[in-house]
Amino acid sequence: MAEKLEPAKVLYCGVCSLPAEYCEFGPDFGRCKPWLLENAPDLYPDLLKEANEKAVDNVSDKLQSVGISSGGADGAPSSAQAGGTSKKEEVKRLPGGKLKKKDRQEVIIEKVVRNKRKCITIVKGLELFGIKLSDASKKLGKKFATGASVVKGPTEKEQIDVQGDIIYDIVEFITDTWPDVPERSIFFIEDGKKVQAA
Amino acid sequence: MLSCSLFVNFRFCLEEISSQNQVKASVQRRIRQSIQDEYPGLETVLEDLLPKKSPLIVVKCPNHLTLVVVNNVPLFFCIRDGPYMPTLRLLHQYPNIMKRFQVDRGAIKFVLSGANIMCPGLTSPGGVLDEEVDAERPVAIYAEGKQHALAIGFTKMSAKDIKSINKGIGVDNMHYLNDGLWKVCSLLYSFEMQSGLIGSQ
Numbered sequence: 235m236a237e238k239l240e241p242a243k244v245l246y247c248g249v250c251s252l253p254a255e256y257c258e259f260g261p262d263f264g265r266c267k268p269w270l271l272e273n274a275p276d277l278y279p280d281l282l283k284e285a286n287e288k289a290v291d292n293v294s295d296k297l298q299s300v301g302i303s304s305g306g307a308d309g310a311p312s313s314a315q316a317g318g319t320s321k322k323e324e325v326k327r328l329p330g331g332k333l334k335k336k337d338r339q340e341v342i343i344e345k346v347v348r349n350k351r352k353c354i355t356i357v358k359g360l361e362l363f364g365i366k367l368s369d370a371s372k373k374l375g376k377k378f379a380t381g382a383s384v385v386k387g388p389t390e391k392e393q394i395d396v397q398g399d400i401i402y403d404i405v406e407f408i409t410d411t412w413p414d415v416p417e418r419s420i421f422f423i424e425d426g427k428k429v430q431a432a
Numbered sequence: 433m434l435s436c437s438l439f440v441n442f443r444f445c446l447e448e449i450s451s452q453n454q455v456k457a458s459v460q461r462r463i464r465q466s467i468q469d470e471y472p473g474l475e476t477v478l479e480d481l482l483p484k485k486s487p488l489i490v491v492k493c494p495n496h497l498t499l500v501v502v503n504n505v506p507l508f509f510c511i512r513d514g515p516y517m518p519t520l521r522l523l524h525q526y527p528n529i530m531k532r533f534q535v536d537r538g539a540i541k542f543v544l545s546g547a548n549i550m551c552p553g554l555t556s557p558g559g560v561l562d563e564e565v566d567a568e569r570p571v572a573i574y575a576e577g578k579q580h581a582l583a584i585g586f587t588k589m590s591a592k593d594i595k596s597i598n599k600g601i602g603v604d605n606m607h608y609l610n611d612g613l614w615k616v617c618s619l620l621y622s623f624e625m626q627s628g629l630i631g632s633q
């Protein structure tokens with residue numbers, strides 16, 4: 235006998251009932267957004283960005299935190315992007331001293347383990363301190379003698395993937411290299427929770 | 433959002449209708465057979481979908497629409513005496529049972545407002561035609577960049593003609609996301625799922 239057909243699973247929006255990918259064409263995309271953000275953030279990467287920006291508007295601009303998320307991923311692309319050739323890391327600020335982005339200023343470090351042994355350390359948020367990611371990636375790769383590359387994360391935001399577990403040394407490296415990044419703004423993601431590195 | 437009581441009312445309503453529309457065994461067999469012939473891909477699950485033992489309910493609705501309902505959920509529909517076609521909810525579960533066309537992204541909003549499908553929406557770079565499809569055949573309508581079907585259509589011309597003529601309506605839009613039938617199905621599916629009558633499909 236032929237094998238029984240398995241019904242496909244489809245994610246339907248809890249608000250408008252359409253397959254979640256069609257919410258943008260639905261009767262009221264705005265109302266779907268909170269649900270989508272919770273249940274299908276990958277489908278609408280822009281939503282996350284939007285939400286982040288909104289969240290930051292509510293938080294005082296002064297709140298500076300750097301989060302570092304280190305996660306072990308397997309074969310992360312290690313084509314370290316050779317960025318500019320600047321010698322000194324200077325955090326650039328826009329006129330008025332404000333940072334360009336309104337995202338909360340924090341560096342998040344996460345370790346992702348892929349093939350049992352292999353892991354990557356993901357660093358997000360350095361750009362919020364005006365650091366050029368390609369440069370940072372190059373420096374990280376050199377410092378830790380490993381592959382580091384700038385990649386697009388799930389929300390299209392760029393992050394740096396560094397091969398190997400460098401989570402214990404990275405905070406010091408960041409604060410030494412870029413003094414504008416305060417230690418209190420650096421966070422680790424551990425077991426899904428955000429933990430301050432300081 | 434519709435209130436819960438409306439769910440319940442609607443379901444009772446359908447149960448009421450259903451009780452009056454159980455069809456004779458011979459008719460049931462004929463419907464099963466024609467669905468089986470039309471969608472051979474469903475063979476292995478047909479007994480689950482349309483169990484021989486449980487009654488097949490045929491509901492006549494306005495606009496010459498006929499629904500085939502099992503366990504309070506519409507699974508197939510037909511218009512006038514056309515072929516039976518799966519509801520979109522069912523097609524989403526078994527996407528390979530129908531031939532596919534794809535419209536370009538620009539056509540999505542028109543299809544979802546009920547418009548028939550124009551040839552250029554199928555022949556543009558974002559569109560895809562299965563050249564084997566003849567005229568007057570049921571076909572699943574997909575969309576550029578989307579995974580799931582957004583409509584069920586009935587071809588007015590063959591895929592080859594759609595390509596060569598490339599003007600006017602190529603496919604009649606029979607059923608699309610968020611039309612009346614979709615809304616009914618969504619209500620019933622969610623209700624049946626809450627009460628555990630259907631698996632978490």
Ligand SMILES: [Zn+2]
Nearest residue numbers: 247250257266
């Ligand atoms: Zn929605």
